[in-house]
Amino acid sequence: xxxxxxxxxxxxxxxxxxxxxxxxxxxxxxxxxxxxxxxxxxxxxxxxxxxxxxxxxxxxxxxxxxxxxxxxxxxxxxxxxxxxxxxxxxxxxxxxxxxxxxxxxxxxxxxxxxxxxxxxxxxxxxxxxxxxxxxxxxxxxxx
Amino acid sequence: xxxxxxxxxxxxxxxxxxxxxxxxxxxxxxxxxxxxxxxxxxxxxxxxxxxxxxxxxxxxxxxxxxxxxxxxxxxxxxxxxxxxxxxxxxxxxxxxxxxxxxxxxxxxxxxxxxxxxxxxxxxxxxxxxxxxxxxxxxxxxxxxxxxxxxxxxxxxxxxxxxxxxxxxxxxxxxxxxxxxxxxxxxxxxxxxxxxxxxxxxxxxxxxxxxxxxxxxxxxxxxxxxxxxxxxxxxxxxxxxxxxxxxxxxxxxxxxxxxxxxxxxxxxxxxxxxxxxxxxxxxxxxxxxxxxxxxxxxxxxxxxxxxxxxxxxxxxxxxxxxxxxxxxxxxxxxxxxxxxxxxxxxxxxxxxxxxxxxxxxxxxxxxxxxxxxxxxxxxxxxxxxxxxxxxxxxxxxxxxxxxxxxxxxxxxxxxxxxxxxxxxxxxxxxxxxxxxxxxxxxx
Numbered sequence: 381x382x383x384x385x386x387x388x389x390x391x392x393x394x395x396x397x398x399x400x401x402x403x404x405x406x407x408x409x410x411x412x413x414x415x416x417x418x419x420x421x422x423x424x425x426x427x428x429x430x431x432x433x434x435x436x437x438x439x440x441x442x443x444x445x446x447x448x449x450x451x452x453x454x455x456x457x458x459x460x461x462x463x464x465x466x467x468x469x470x471x472x473x474x475x476x477x478x479x480x481x482x483x484x485x486x487x488x489x490x491x492x493x494x495x496x497x498x499x500x501x502x503x504x505x506x507x508x509x510x511x512x513x514x515x516x517x518x519x520x521x522x523x
Numbered sequence: 524x525x526x527x528x529x530x531x532x533x534x535x536x537x538x539x540x541x542x543x544x545x546x547x548x549x550x551x552x553x554x555x556x557x558x559x560x561x562x563x564x565x566x567x568x569x570x571x572x573x574x575x576x577x578x579x580x581x582x583x584x585x586x587x588x589x590x591x592x593x594x595x596x597x598x599x600x601x602x603x604x605x606x607x608x609x610x611x612x613x614x615x616x617x618x619x620x621x622x623x624x625x626x627x628x629x630x631x632x633x634x635x636x637x638x639x640x641x642x643x644x645x646x647x648x649x650x651x652x653x654x655x656x657x658x659x660x661x662x663x664x665x666x667x668x669x670x671x672x673x674x675x676x677x678x679x680x681x682x683x684x685x686x687x688x689x690x691x692x693x694x695x696x697x698x699x700x701x702x703x704x705x706x707x708x709x710x711x712x713x714x715x716x717x718x719x720x721x722x723x724x725x726x727x728x729x730x731x732x733x734x735x736x737x738x739x740x741x742x743x744x745x746x747x748x749x750x751x752x753x754x755x756x757x758x759x760x761x762x763x764x765x766x767x768x769x770x771x772x773x774x775x776x777x778x779x780x781x782x783x784x785x786x787x788x789x790x791x792x793x794x795x796x797x798x799x800x801x802x803x804x805x806x807x808x809x810x811x812x813x814x815x816x817x818x819x820x821x822x823x824x825x826x827x828x829x830x831x832x833x834x835x836x837x838x839x840x841x842x843x844x845x846x847x848x849x850x851x852x853x854x855x856x857x858x859x860x861x862x863x864x865x866x867x868x869x870x871x872x873x874x875x876x877x878x879x880x881x882x883x884x885x886x887x888x889x890x891x892x893x894x895x896x897x898x899x900x901x902x903x904x905x906x907x908x909x910x911x912x913x914x915x916x917x918x919x920x921x922x923x924x925x926x927x928x929x930x931x932x933x934x935x936x937x938x939x940x941x942x943x944x945x946x947x948x949x950x951x952x953x954x955x956x957x958x959x960x961x962x963x964x965x
Contacts (some may be wrong), residue, residue: 387915389908391944391948422920422942424915424916443946443947444945445909447914449914478916478918
């Protein structure tokens, strides 16, 4: 149920981002989704890729601090209010969303939302209880 | 108590020890040096050394004989913290100051009642030399507390007969209010704060030259250039004097400029001054640049012999035009080590390093960048995070940043900015790498 996200520590240098994407490209690793969280001094690049193991390996070989983080990816109806219902339910169950980011596979279809929630097993229960479709790692990696 | 007018006090100064003939001055030095060796022999540190090296007061026949004595270093003071250097019983000691900017073991400097008084006397002498006296209002903008720049100067200023405002450091609004309310004529301030204060005055639309009563500024605790001095003099419409001191030698007032403002007189009846080659320790002739070495010869509680200050300067070979016979040193040109001064605090990169070494999340490789932003000094610590501590959480990185910041602040008394870097981004150099990048234009 859990998807491995790659988190990379980045000083706020746009050149580094280019380097990472190029490095992954050379190693035939596909980026499915990407988000950057930053402060004024530094940031973290979050990546969903088709081969997280390999991605971490090549990044670390190049000297980057890269980590795998467990995230939950769910399918959300790509229409107004789609996400709100899910968030409300998580809040009701006292589950704290550390961060999330979304990507739309193809317009008109469902959106995919990546959740980072501390208590993952509990979150999965809640989401399943709501009938939300959770995307399996295999499905994500082979998108 | 008898009161004097400023004119009387200044007149009195002309007959003082400041103008003593060289031969007479040197006689005093030899006598006091002998006495210092006798006294120092009561301290555990010197007793041990004198015994080992067979040093006796009778070995001293002229001031040059000081070269027979070993040097004392900053490390000696640290290693023998807190009481290893005291030469009096503790019940005769009335004050302790510790040096700024040290972690772990600081340097402790002890004063007897007489030492406090003598140190104050030297400050009073410095102030009188610049024309200060009864009727002047003196605002001390140096930090009070363990730092000598506040209290030691304060006592001296009282001795000089001026009205003292113990304002302390910072709190700019209050400083301005005090200067206006009490018509402050003299301030003791760091050059960087003087420039900062000028900016704030300008913002508030206060013309320092017109609306303040300032006449004299004592610039201390930080090295600065002639240009900075001229700038401060112009902005405030004052005479600015360079003062030199270090806590190991009482604090401020070791050296001070006379009205000619060309070099700082070192009070040779209280200190023996030498300039040595920092590498070999060999004494250098006057006029040659090297490391300043000072010996206290008028201190009871804690005599220090041939102290390697780490400050680079030279002794003026010629007699000063003001008539004072005490020799002058040039303004400090730099350091023999990589110490730097920020906001009046001495910072050794090794101390920053110690904090970082206690922080397992970061690597040992680091860089310190010092910049000046709006006349205020900023210390940026750039440090690489360790790969294995990175867990993908932005919060944890922010916490780490805060942790380093507060640790450095509590141990060094300077709040840094902390920059977390990717592993391997700082240049690796073999041997002594350049840790400190000082971008300030002094």
